Amino acid sequence: MTDGFTSWVVTVAITAFALVLRMYNVSFPRTLVFDETYYPKDAWTMLHLGYEGSWPDAKTANSDIVNGMTGIWNNQAEFVVHPPLGKWIIALGEWIFGMNSFGWRFMSVIFGSLMILMTIRLARRLSRSTLVGAIAGVLLSLDGLSFVMSRIGLLDIFQAFFIVAGVAAVAADRDWFRHRLADHLRDTGKLNLDGAFGPALWWRPWRLAAGLMLGCAIGVKWNSMFVLATMGVVSVCWDFSARRLAGARKQSWWSLARDGLPAFCYLVVVAGAVYLATWARWLLAYPQMRFGTGWAGPVPDPQVQALVGRRLAALWDYHKQIYDFHTGSYMMTQTHVYSANPSGWLIVQRPIGIDAINGIAPGTQGCEAVDDTCLRVISAVGTPTLWWMAALALAAGVVWWIAGRDWRFTLPIVAMASTWIPWFRYDDRPLFFFYAICIIPFTVTILAIWLGQILGPAEDTPRRRMGAAIVGAAMALVALNFAFIYPILTDSLMTRTAWLTRMWFRSWI
Template sequence: MGSELNSWLVTIGIVGFAFILRLVNLGRPANLVFDETYYAKDAWSLLQYGYEGSWADDSNARILNGDLSGLSPDPSFIVHPQLGKWLIAAGEALFGMNSFGWRFMPLVFGCLLILFTIRVTRRLSRSTLIGAIAGLLLTFDGLAFVMSRIALLDIFQASLTMLAVWFLLMDRDWYRTRLANYLRDHGLHSLNGQLGPIFWFRPWRLAVGITFGLAIGVKWNTAVLLAAFSVLSVLWDYGARRLAGARIQAWPGALIDAAIAFVHQVLVAVVVYVLTWWSWLTTSGGYDRHTNANPLLALLKYHGEIWAFHNGDFIRGATHTYDAKPIGWLVMARPIGIDAVNDIQPGTDGCPPGGENCLRVITGMGTPVLWWIGVFALAAAIVLWLLNRDWRFAVPVVGLFAAWLPWFPNSERPVFFFYAIMMIPFTCIAIALCLGALIGRPGGPRRVAGAITAGVVLALVMLNFAFIYPILTDQLLTYSQWRMRMWFASWV
């Protein structure tokens, strides 16, 4: 009990620090940046109508002046589900239609992402120290920091996905505990080739299905992670049944467990996903709402149009300055410019007189040292999982590749580096687990050297984060100071 309490105190301490770090100047800049122009405005419309209305062309400038008259009830075609925008709307309901209001819930979920990552890592490693390392790495990642401070959807998707993974690990422990209890209650040392018990209701699997359904209700591509982790969880069930002595009967057991997983996770996720459209279904003004008398069939038609948008010729023929092909995401080949005020003249807006021009930028980039160490940690995690048969490393490997690889077939269309927010929690878990392997058990021969290595990694990440902090937070820089942080031509 004391160990569990201490682990939660450490978790809350790290998350509290991350909250304060991210809260500073959250409302700056006051204008809508990048895709906030869609999601913050859609969120406000949801509060007014229950669906996404239309805004006048000059609405961004009006909103900056507190004028919300640009919103009309005419329906707007939107290309992502509603839940993420409802979460943004919760902050706007609390603090108003302003930059602090629309960024508050991303801040909350950015901190929850750190909390869930710590708890996942601790459950994998059974070590508060290793969980804390993962949490600190994510706290000082530049991309996670920026995404916690702007009103985009991806931070909600990442947080809910990591919560689902945490629940999945709880289910793994629950299942193995129930198998062990079955053997004990029946006075058995093993199943002796028998199938063993079937657990038709698994509460943590149900929680997984609900949470993944919510995450898909933010962005569709979460479905790939649901599929990947569902397969992995069934393999865990198969391994547990074999370990208990089911032998050849572990295969039919796995088929039954797979069916149970499908119901608990996939079917439940589908139901939850549909429910995330509740406000569209129960109001009358949404886009395509009246294409069928049956609202569910109308919603299905609408989904066909959304799918066509994401996969049609228009989007595939589009171009964007910050298009970042997924092949370069692991090494952060092309960060994204979120907002910029360029060519601030000397002597104005705080720019030192008599010198060079200045600028203010928000750059969506990870902490380089962290991402580059993460490449080596990912390679090590693959080896430790597949060759050393250490099941724990499957979680960051499966999670990262399920979040990354599906973007390759879509790379004909513009894709952006900030989508990699789904990858970086798994990277931090991989690094933490690898450092844990170096540190070893208390009193072990590698303990001191491993601890020093972990300390050096954390120190390098923190120092690197401090160096790039000005370009993550809209701070005034001269062009020379900005160039010092743009290490490669592809970053500019």
Template sequence: MRDFHPTDRLNGWLVTLGITALAFVIRVWNVGYPNRLVFDETYYPKDAWAILTYGYEVNWPDSANDSIINGNANVMSTSAEFAVHPPLGKMLIAVGEYLFGMNSFGWRIMSVVFGTILVFATIRLARRLSRSTLIGGIAGLLLTLDGLAFVMSRTGLLDIFQAAFLVIGVSCAVADRDWFRVKLATHLERAGLRDLGGQFGPLVWWRPWRLAAGLAFGAACAVKWNSLYALAAFGILTVLWDVGARRLAGARMKSWWALLADGVPGFVYLVVVGFLTYLATWIPWLVTSGGWDRDWGRQNPDNPLVRVLGEGFASLIRLHQDIYAFHTGDYINNATHPYSAHPALWLIMARPTGVDAVNNIAAGTDGCEGPDTCVRVISAAGTPVLWWMAAAALVVCIIWWLAARDWRFGVPVVAALSTYLPWFMYTSRPLFFFYAVTIIPFTCIGLAMVMGLILGDREPKQRRRTGAIIVGVAIALVALNFAYIYPILTDQLLPYSSWLARMWFGSWV
């Protein structure tokens, strides 16, 4: 019941903080460049500034981007804008804008912070799963050197916040699994029992890690709705872990009562707490009067929703209906986009997303030395070697989980697939590779754990030495590959031929 955990706590924290610091430094360096709104930054930083000012999203004139870059952000109207995502991610962007102003550093700095938190949480989750500081460090280093996580950590979009909250939620769920088993072991020790002897065992109502998981999953849903799938997956998995814990403690057939006795409180901790967390992020919209659909309740006083819930909450439900209709309606399903990428090809990185590009820079202009023209681009591209190895490792994790019955390998599998497979239901609309930033932390963990299998035990030494060489070469290839694509992640000036050399497949162009 008291599963083995790493005893090198000091080293564990030194490794965690060292790699986290490295991730922060390379992400924050020159993050304010380019000094313009790139890709979907044309939406979320402006929405963040509006929420900061009015408490809800408003419309902006067509010339707003130029005005903002020139230092004048006070050009927004007071008329409500229809926003298609919940507010939390935009609120977090607004924190940076509040501290540093409505400028490129201000609207990107919180992405840097949460991109760094993502690395931190990945290390701790991988360390807890593998029971190894080395494997935790490898997972964090791999994620630090991923191009997609890097770009999303330096751009004012929503997905990096979602990814961080999801990894934190999964980490808390796994911590709850360990905590609960220790609780059962302590009960047996205090009672002087070898096992439960077929009895169900104590009811454990207070589950602090499960509460934290509910808060984190609720926050993830308050950034983007598709986080619900991960919440559902781990809601089921954590209750099954409770069944397994009680069976291991000797409850035998009565362990299945955990589906009710532990499952109902688990529902409260994860779903109810998650819902309340989600609802709390709408408070600014509720306490103001100008948001989209905010006056629907007042205009429809006889509607049953208004009579039961009051005009504020009824209006909020109406807004959610409109948002859902947008995400599933004809407009989005008939839309097209040049960077649309089918999710079947995400894990092999077949179609990266172009975030920003300045093409055909003439020789003698902007530092272009010629004779070719030059380009400046930001591509939301993963580090190819890492993504390909991680995709293969995911298959190994599935096999090891099912064949070797090692629950630890199931965690990155369930986490990755719960953020990945649901997208196949929405392939009629444009989907983008950068959505996969919620997948790569978990596949990095899976790859690190597979590297742990390759490393093997300390004895025999020759076996360990061979494994270390293989793992070391793999990590070095990831680092070299990241360094090679770094210019296309950071808008650096490149001769056209040098840019093309980094476009290994025609679908990348």
């Protein structure tokens, strides 16, 4: 690819478009919506205490916060069930802009837009086409789920960014490694390795970047570990394939050990160190923490404490308590009106309601309904036409990956599968559609590659014109669909009838 500068101009332009789209009126509503009742408050106390402090009951605390009374927490540590990095990122926005709706949503907008930037670069690298990368970026900019998740103070948008960044780094490492092999052959004047193993190439900057990014992803939510595992396998398999293609023959099998061990260090060890670093402030604050009736706190095991010290032993017990919470009987007995089985995520079977004010009477709050009432809602619903096309593209990509052995589909398919399939193990408890925010960047990438195939070669031919018409129509359909559902993504005032026209299926209500 020779359009490096142009590609970055395109990337920045699309990212800026997504940023403006997401930033507009992001502070509305000014209340804490959905799970914002947890994470922005956790972030605010982390700024002041170094750990998540507890608050009065949510109804009282949330109302007081909206009214500007933001110092009503107490010093007792709160039991929380996710690592701290995502909350530290939210805290950065609160530190800059204060404990208000703009402050606790600002970083979500930034990271949601940067996720689109990373998706553009990933799609471009896989397809070797800046246009395909641009298609992926525009489509993801117009996705309802990524739009909503970029405008509320939850953790998942940060996890999605770090996962996409980590996967993009793995893709970059593949190219970097193959270029170094090619440079070695050119420098030695050989056509191939002729049965030799080739250069060791211990220094892998992009693999290091992948370890850092995926470590951060785990520092937001634990299930990112599945992506780390699969990306490690894919990366080492690509090393083996590259050496065999370069002529290492039987020696290429040594790649599984000689490239695999450094890969383990770059990915697993680095990710582990990054993850532990996300707890650094908690470890420093632990001796001063107060525990009360809400949570008795971690109980360090004496044997573990003798090995690693009291603070790390306490952190280990805390992790055991978090794991027990996620996998224990309590979660298995819970129900939720918006619970969505992962089998329906790819087709947007059950979106989730983030906020709702129903029954606004005509003549109040600007409602001009006639023989109807008004309402405001935020529904985290993926743009349906985009998700359905992406699901079809995914199915075609799986077939082509297996039958055609097309390497371009390896990374997005494996990445989306590792953010989706593990959830089936826990489908006996409430799961939610917004978890699929980690899926859509990869399925959109696959869709963009297929649209690039439909578009065809750049020559001005009837084939190209027909392809351009099809791709243009597909993107226009997504744009129109996004514009149509925009009111239910942004808490806009609408009549109940207008809302029902956007609820295409009974399962959406």
